[in-house]
Amino acid sequence: MEREIISTKQGTFMMVIFVIGSSIVLGSSVEAKQDIWIAIVVALFMSLPMLFVYSKLLTSFPGKNLYYILEEVFGKVAGKIISLLYVWYSFHLGALVLRNFSEFVQVISLPETPQTIIIIFLGLVCLWAAKAGIEIIGRWTAFIFPVGWFVLLITIPLSMSKMHLINIKPVLHNDLKPVLSSAFSFFTFPFAETVIFTTVFNTLRNKKKTFKVYLSGTVVGGAIILLLSVRNILVLGVHITTDLYFPSYMAVRTLSIGDFIQRTEITVATFYTIGVFIKASVCLYAASKGVAKILNIEKSSQIVAPIGFLMMNLACIVYSSTMEMFDWINTYKYYAIPFQIIIPVITLIIAKIKFYVKN
Amino acid sequence: MKHVRRMLFSLILISNMLLCGCWNYHDIEKYSLVLGFAIDRNEQENSYLLTAEVLDFEMSGKEAKPTSKLIESKGNSVFDAIRNMLKLTEKRLYWGHADTVIFSQDIAKEGIIPVLDLIFRDAEMREEMHVVISKEKTAKELLEQQTMISTLRSTEIDRILNSQGSLAKAPVVEAYELINELEGEGISAALPAMGIATNAGKKTVELMGTALFKSDKLIGFIDSEETKYFLFVINKVNRGLLIQNESPENQMNKITLEIFKTKTKTKPEYYDGKVVMDIDIKTEVAIAEMETSMDYIKDVNRSKLKKDAEASLKSSVKNIIKKIQDNYDTDIFGFGMLVSANMPSLWDSIGPDWDHLFKKLDVNVNVDISIRNSALVSKSIRKESIRKEN
Numbered sequence: 001m002e003r004e005i006i007s008t009k010q011g012t013f014m015m016v017i018f019v020i021g022s023s024i025v026l027g028s029s030v031e032a033k034q035d036i037w038i039a040i041v042v043a044l045f046m047s048l049p050m051l052f053v054y055s056k057l058l059t060s061f062p063g064k065n066l067y068y069i070l071e072e073v074f075g076k077v078a079g080k081i082i083s084l085l086y087v088w089y090s091f092h093l094g095a096l097v098l099r100n101f102s103e104f105v106q107v108i109s110l111p112e113t114p115q116t117i118i119i120i121f122l123g124l125v126c127l128w129a130a131k132a133g134i135e136i137i138g139r140w141t142a143f144i145f146p147v148g149w150f151v152l153l154i155t156i157p158l159s160m161s162k163m164h165l166i167n168i169k170p171v172l173h174n175d176l177k178p179v180l181s182s183a184f185s186f187f188t189f190p191f192a193e194t195v196i197f198t199t200v201f202n203t204l205r206n207k208k209k210t211f212k213v214y215l216s217g218t219v220v221g222g223a224i225i226l227l228l229s230v231r232n233i234l235v236l237g238v239h240i241t242t243d244l245y246f247p248s249y250m251a252v253r254t255l256s257i258g259d260f261i262q263r264t265e266i267t268v269a270t271f272y273t274i275g276v277f278i279k280a281s282v283c284l285y286a287a288s289k290g291v292a293k294i295l296n297i298e299k300s301s302q303i304v305a306p307i308g309f310l311m312m313n314l315a316c317i318v319y320s321s322t323m324e325m326f327d328w329i330n331t332y333k334y335y336a337i338p339f340q341i342i343i344p345v346i347t348l349i350i351a352k353i354k355f356y357v358k359n
Numbered sequence: 360m361k362h363v364r365r366m367l368f369s370l371i372l373i374s375n376m377l378l379c380g381c382w383n384y385h386d387i388e389k390y391s392l393v394l395g396f397a398i399d400r401n402e403q404e405n406s407y408l409l410t411a412e413v414l415d416f417e418m419s420g421k422e423a424k425p426t427s428k429l430i431e432s433k434g435n436s437v438f439d440a441i442r443n444m445l446k447l448t449e450k451r452l453y454w455g456h457a458d459t460v461i462f463s464q465d466i467a468k469e470g471i472i473p474v475l476d477l478i479f480r481d482a483e484m485r486e487e488m489h490v491v492i493s494k495e496k497t498a499k500e501l502l503e504q505q506t507m508i509s510t511l512r513s514t515e516i517d518r519i520l521n522s523q524g525s526l527a528k529a530p531v532v533e534a535y536e537l538i539n540e541l542e543g544e545g546i547s548a549a550l551p552a553m554g555i556a557t558n559a560g561k562k563t564v565e566l567m568g569t570a571l572f573k574s575d576k577l578i579g580f581i582d583s584e585e586t587k588y589f590l591f592v593i594n595k596v597n598r599g600l601l602i603q604n605e606s607p608e609n610q611m612n613k614i615t616l617e618i619f620k621t622k623t624k625t626k627p628e629y630y631d632g633k634v635v636m637d638i639d640i641k642t643e644v645a646i647a648e649m650e651t652s653m654d655y656i657k658d659v660n661r662s663k664l665k666k667d668a669e670a671s672l673k674s675s676v677k678n679i680i681k682k683i684q685d686n687y688d689t690d691i692f693g694f695g696m697l698v699s700a701n702m703p704s705l706w707d708s709i710g711p712d713w714d715h716l717f718k719k720l721d722v723n724v725n726v727d728i729s730i731r732n733s734a735l736v737s738k739s740i741r742k743e744s745i746r747k748e749n
Contacts, residue, residue, distance in 0.1 A: 108482050166700050173703035239542035240535055254487045254535060 004203045008213055010138030011204050013145040015194060015217025018282055020224050021275035022100050023190045024152070025249060025268065026329065030242040032182035034168050037230050039179050043186035044222045050191075051218055053344050054198050055211035060351055062207045066198040067293040073351045080294050082343060087290035089339045090196050091307065094283030095314035096328075098123055101276040102315070103322050104246060108269070119315045126277060127308035130284040131301050134203055137281050148274055149224065151267045156231050158264075159255045163234035188333040190225075191218055192340035199286040245326065284308050391415075391450045394427060395459035395513025397498035398437060398474055400466050406433050407474075409440035410499035411452060412513045427511050429502055437477045454483045459513045459520075460534070461491045461553070463498035467570065467577035472541060478534050486535035489520050492570035492577065494554030501553055504564045512564070519566060520551060527590050527599035527618075528583040529566045541575050545695020545706070545713055548572040549589070552580055573689040581679070588679040591640060591672070592692050594623040601644060601728075603668050605651050614655060615648035616668060619731060627698045629705060635721045636694050640672065642726070646733040652741040656733050669726040676724050690717045 006014075032039040061069050066086060071079030101122060102115040110118070129137050172179070194214065201210055232247040235254060241247045249268050256262035285300075288307045292300035319325045392414040399408040411430045416423040430447055434440030444452055460478065462471055471490075478484045493501050502512050509515040520531045529551035532540075540548040549569050556565035568582040569589060581589065590596045601616040620643040628635045646664075649655060655664045683691060695713045699706035709716055 111482070166696065169700035170703035236535060237539035237543070239539055243542075250486060250535075253485065254533070256487065 004133050004135045005205050006134055006138035006203050007142075007205055008209050010142045011197075011201060011213040012217045012220070013141045014138055014200075014278060014282065015197060015213065016221040016224070017141055017145060017148070017275050017278045018194065018197070019190045019218055019221025020152075020271075021190065021279035022097055022272075023186075023225050024228060024275060025104055025246050025272045026100060026326075030182075031178040031185075033174065033178070033242065034170075034233055034238050035172055035174065035179050036182060036233060037168075037226055038172065039182035040186050040222060040226045040229060042180065042183035043191055044219065046183060046187045047191035047194075047218060047222075048215075050341065050344070051194065051214040052211065053348050054195055055201075055214045057198055057344060057348050057351070058201055058210050059207060060348075060355070061202075063202055065200070065202040065289060065293075067290050068202075069198075069351070070347065071293075073347050073354065083290050083294055085343070086199070086339065087287050087294070090199070090283045090286040090290070091311060092314070093193065093196070094126075094280045094287065095311050095318055097276055097280045097283065098126075098312065098315040099318050099325065101272070101280075103319075103325055104249075104269075104272065107245065107322060108249060116316050119312050122273070122276065122280070123308060123312035123315070126280040126284055127305060129277070129281040130288065130308065131304040133301065134200055134282075134285055137278065137285070141278060144274055148271050152224065152271050153227065155252050155255060155264060155267065156227055158257060158261065159231060159235050159251065161257075162254060163231070164237070165234065167234050167237045168230070185330075185333050186225075188336040188340060189329065191222060192336065194218060195340050195344060196283060196286045198344070199289050200282060245322065280311075284311060287311070389450055390453040391448065393452050393454050393457045394511055395457050395461070395502070395516065397461040397463070397493070397502050398466060399463045399497045399499055400469070401433070402465070404433070406435055407437050407440045408433055408497075408499065409437065409444075410502055411444065411457075412502050412511070413448075413452065414511070425510055427513075429499075431499070437474055438481075454481070455485060457484065457488060457513070458517045459489050459491060461493050461498040461501050461516075463493050464496070464577060466498075467492050467572070470575040471537075471572075471577075472575045475534065475538060475541075479538055486538075487533045489517055490532055490534055490537055490550050491516065491520075492550050492552045494552045494567050494570075494580065500555060501564050504555055504562050507558070507563055516553065516564060519564075523551075523566075525598040527587050527596045528568070529586055530569055530590060530593075530595060540693075543696055544710060545690060545697075545699050546693035547574070547689040547691045549691040569691075571683070571687050571689055571691055573687070578689060579687050581682070585679050585682070588672075588675045589683075589691065591621070591623055591676055592625070592638060592680065594625070596621050596623075600647070601642075601668060601672060603664065603671060605653065612651040613648075614646065614651065614664060616644040616728075616730070617647040619643045619645060625692075625694070625697055627694065627701055629702060633721065634698060634705075634709070634716065635723060636697070638676070638722060638724045640676070640724070640726045642672070642728045643731050644668070644728055645731045649733075649739045652739055654739055656737055656739075661730060665728055665730055669728050672728065673724045673726045676726075677722065680722050684718050684720065688714065688718050690714075694720060 057066070057069055061072065067083045070082045073079065074082060098119050102118040105118050106113065106115055201213065204210055204213065228248055232241050232251045235251045236247060244250050249265050252268050253265040255264055284304065284307060288300045288304045291303055291307060297303060319328065394412045394414055396409060396411040401408055409432050412427045413430055415426050415428045417426045430444050432440045432443040432447060434443045441452070462474065466474055478488060479486060495501065504512065506512050506515050509518065520529065523529050523531050530549050532550055537548055537550070540546050549571055552567050552570040553564055554567040555562050566583065568580055569586045570577055571579045571581065587596070587599060596618065599618045601618060603614045603616060604610050605612045605614065622641050624639045626637045628637055646655065653660060655661055680692070683689065690713070694717065699710065
């Protein structure tokens, strides 16, 4: 096994970008309407115990990743089968992320270009990054993040003059049910998707800080999503925000200060590209780690390329239209439950029981 | 040898990518920029007539001067009309820089949602486009008129709307705000209306107040002066003038106050089964022009002026609300929206009945004007003899 080490800072930044990654552009849940900010806060609190579970798993087996832990806990055969599920999950998620990006590009600017081309070009970069290893991805993230979040958040004060506070009222007048349902959507996408980092964060230099990395990454990412969602509602109003496929893009599009700061929506698209790149690379990395572990291959970087190409293929065929993609986002929250909640919790419980039996 | 082969292979791969051509390859020379467009409806043929103003250049001496050309095209839908323009021009039109769209009265009376959809849906057209209603028979007439200072008709219309910050005689509405108003409850849309006026013997385009909508249909117009008070209610006044008669008897001599800062707070109140809107207007003004020999700078007279100005602003605001309630019965002030935002449970019960309630809604208007300064001069211009009298 090759040894890779990432620092706490790199880990946190990677997590933040992973969390904001595709949520920044996709208007993921519209049920909560103007109470979307409550939904996001609730989702953050909902995800706290899960983050604890993920990091506890990692710290119980220091230096080992999820696939190793699964084999340790469930035995060789069962462990491999469950590992395969996680390989599928990260492989599929990576493909979905790539497809989201290509749909976005096609809808907003290149209607005639086949999505395959967009997927191939971004996919190749992801493949390269995943092949270079998590260390390289981490260092790249630490380099790009400080620029990225500034560009992303500067649009909020700039659009202040177009905000109307009335758009967010009345607070919590509609039932609590849509808010909770929205909160659950936000929980599964993107907060609990960080389960994928259980296959990555065994490389953290300071193992004791695993939970801290998990917590700060998700909270900072969540806070940015919160700010951007509230910005969208305040600027565009509830009706338009819920009508649009890509509300953030549109909210920034309306921004214009004097005649010189305008058409800044490209900043959103740029940050989205960065986010998708990181997210897809981490997913690809996680998937190839898993396959390597299942097939007992020494170097996981050897199989990154075939898996990456398969991922691009899946991305090309996974949806037939943009509408289908947005339908899937609603189904995704149920699909993700076993991967994000059930298996990690069971694994942790069994691991703890085994640990006590042994002593 | 291996090295060479690898080089060759990567060369083929790279040239494959570079030479295969692009799908969305946009050459700027092959595009013409659309500055603004007007949409008319042809009743007999049941089709749309689209008139686009396209940027063009004219060589005068060594410099290229921007001018514009009009392109007209018919189509069964708005998009069809846009594409049909290719029958007339060699260049494809680029709509991302269009900043004004003018709707004809016919379209506005039938409903503007069908034509708005494309502006909202299309990726190239921008949602912050200004929407204008033509007061003339057709919308394209406005684009045909001469410009005043700019050489581009649509750009000038756009600039006129942008400069309403210091005039406050037209609501400036961007397409996405309009859509929000059309989709929202308890608010109706109001758009700037423009028509043809004669200026120094030549016809040109002028702002002519506000077009009122009920749901998405045009139901009437109010003039520029009334528009100003309407803007006061919805807190959209930035700068502007308040003109005050010296006294009810003396309509000749006027005092002009320039607004520097104004803020309107509207709050719905619910007293024994009735909704009342409390409108608080706080305005800071300066004396900008005095056509009178009376010294309004002096303390006593100044407070009289303040009281008079407050009273007349109050009655003007009340009048416009009354007029809208009586004649048009459309909630362009967004009172219903305020109720639904601040008293959601009350709105649930009265919301469906709002049209009926709006007509009889009571309004309290409080005006507070503070006079900040009197520009450069501390007195009015007058004879010494009158000065002693005062």
